[in-house]
Amino acid sequence: MEKKLRTKDKIVQASIELFNAQGERQVTTNHIAAHLGISPGNLYYHFRNKEDILRHIFKEYTRLLESRIQPPGDNAEALDALANYLDVVFELMWRFHFFYANLPDILARDPALHKEYQSVQEHVLARVIRVLNALRQAGVIEMPEQETSEFAHTIKLVVTFWISYLKTQAPEQIIDQASVYQGVLKVLLLFKPYASPAAMPRILQLQQHYQRLARQSESVSV
Amino acid sequence: MEKKLRTKDKIVQASIELFNAQGERQVTTNHIAAHLGISPGNLYYHFRNKEDILRHIFKEYTRLLESRIQPPGDNAEALDALANYLDVVFELMWRFHFFYANLPDILARDPALHKEYQSVQEHVLARVIRVLNALRQAGVIEMPEQETSEFAHTIKLVVTFWISYLKTQAPEQIIDQASVYQGVLKVLLLFKPYASPAAMPRILQLQQHYQRLARQSESVSV
DNA sequence: GTCTATAGAAGGATAGAC
């Protein structure tokens, strides 16, 4: 929240910016330093190497994820929990989209980061399963209980690689916030065939909500 | 089919092998040359650069894809067309899994290859839509017509990034043929909620077929 | 904390002899 950032924080913020704009692989430590008007030596005073920067970025990502997602105890309304999950996940996906654009590559280069990522993903999977079970119990979806876990994996796959899919389909890598939100619609589509007739209006309402957010983007008509 | 391969073909074959085993990014032109016991200079006599090799590999991939997939006119049985699509796509995915393991990265480095890939993908999308329409007309699935295209994209996304998902989830990148076939099961799961009661037995039968192929792998229990 | 200068390593690619 402070206006004055220490150099270390400025490096993290500039890295996120540059990675998102040009791709993580394209941006070197020298580029980051030049962008900030500092020397490479100074950057290496604050971080051991580029992986070290990436780990800090991931920590920041995790911190935001955990702070924004609804606490598990909050049983207000099953569909609200789903919307909250989608809101949080896709907004962070937009803010850190460089990470999702080349996930296997980034993880393969740093086993320590890969481990951390997996540990976070276990929590995410558990949360998705919890949301699905709540939706079943609330009568929103009709889904065999033994399919829940598999379905949760499918959701996670679609969410995680939506950005990558966009990049492989689009002629240029024009990823904007609206195109990211088209991914939410893809996830909702997965739910639709499971929706109970009674819950259909609410699902359609949710769909329209995200359609508005995704509208601005004509980049990909998928 | 010939036993004697020209050096150029040997380079392509060795590249596929090494890329699959160690990842495309990790394998340099020098590695490829050394593996074949030839000089780097010799390799560069046959190929302008590494991208040139990758383009040749992709051409080989495309050739196999088109030669094995059922011709569109063949209206024998809608579910057979689906099985044929899954068989061909996942078998080739296994043989060229390095390509799928880092698709956005590989495509981002070579705009020409990206264009070719997109052109092939358009054909694939059209084929998937044709299969879906055939399944609807045969009464195998019940799906609103206006959802078909979106659903086809979802299938393509899940297929394309199944390998990447495996790599992000598994502790080590142990991709074997059985784990690749678990992706077929994920795709079938997408179909299940749309299956008409009458067709369910056939779908389950297909599911069991691929479960046998996927059985050997305990690497990931997703 | 920050800078300048530079070492060091890796990979891609080419020249020229055979």
Next chain:
DNA sequence: GTCTATCCTTCTATAGAC
């Protein structure tokens, strides 16, 4: 067609002065 030798470029990372 193939080899040896080598250059060029890019990037990471460190040493040492301020």
